Amino acid sequence: MKITRAWVNICSPGRNFVTLKVETDEGFYGLGDATLNGREMAVASYLTEHVVPCIIGRDPFQTEDIWQYLYRGAYWRRGPVTMAAIAAVDVALWDIKGKALQTPVYNLLGGKSREGVLVYAHAHGNSTEEVIADVQKHMEMGYLAVRAQSAIPGLDSTYGVPKKAQPYEPAERGLPSESRWSSELYLRHTPRLFEKLRAAIGEDVHLLHDVHHRLTPIEAARLGKELEPFHLFWMEDPVPAELQEGFKIIREHTTTPVATGEVFHSIWDAHDLIRNQWIDYIRMSVVHSGGLTHLKKVADFASLYHVRTGCHGATDLSPVTMAAALHFGIAVHNFGIQEHMPHSAETNAVFPHAYSFKAGYMYPGDAPGLGVDLDESLAKKYPYQRAYLPINRRLDGTLTDW
């Protein structure tokens, strides 16, 4: 079999998505997600100008060799743009393999290790009462794990809480909006939130929380310690992770489990975190870390150190990535949990898919390949619109991590 054609689709059914479609001479085609939130056109251009010409004529079954060709062969390695482009090709080729062999991708990754993929939902609110009500609503919907994010008294807006009564979507059209941040106010409020939340809902549901890279290691250590009585499933991205040793300080002070990795691109971003057992969950996603070929190696390495997976699954990861994550999650032995932030109705219509949710778990479905498609004529109705993630400043105006 040979790759005969590949092209990039850019659409915005509620939010922007970049999708690679790869066709073969035997009539099979595959899809790969290449969306990099707020920097979409960089990956689209990288693919069209630099990658697509190099894959025409290659055998789509050679996922390992093509991965190495695009990674080592570029000379310039890693980085979010390169790794999202490699991921798009890689996932499209696994999709083709599955379709050609008439089997779901999970069978090519080792087969099912479990019956369903445990997922966590997003709950949020402008007050503790609203957060509690939203967690309870998700429990009634069947979720067994819920992430809780709250507005912080004294701050106008914060990560994870919608500004209007609509589903949370951080990327906004127009230039980047600016938020204000205070670690002091956040650290004062968050343990009280979880104390009231646990008292209201009991111990039977897993609770998670995303710090979104905003603290210093010693501040994160304090938070982890104060959250210990409320038994979080994890505390996510407590600090910006460029300095892997920062996690050592957190680890030395608290037994609250730590998860990180949604902005990582390769095993080299997580190598020290994993081998020193400074984290419990590695949250790299299929799309931003080189596709299934690389993520499987990350998971296998992590499994040696008791680190489990928890793939990023926000709405800026398209249904193609969600499908890939579910095939991956049902197959890898050291799976932990999968994030589930449901896509809009427009997005779901543009990307019809076989995956489903039932009683706290998601299922990839048994369609050959990934079981997700792209309705190209419907996608044309939603042209790309430039959008950015917000930026964050401290109360005195200093730029900080969003």
Ligand code: KDG
């Ligand atoms: O594009 C950025 C989002 O994907 C990110 O802010 C979402 O942190 C996130 C999460 O855990 O879903």
Ligand code: MG
């Ligand atoms: Mg996160």
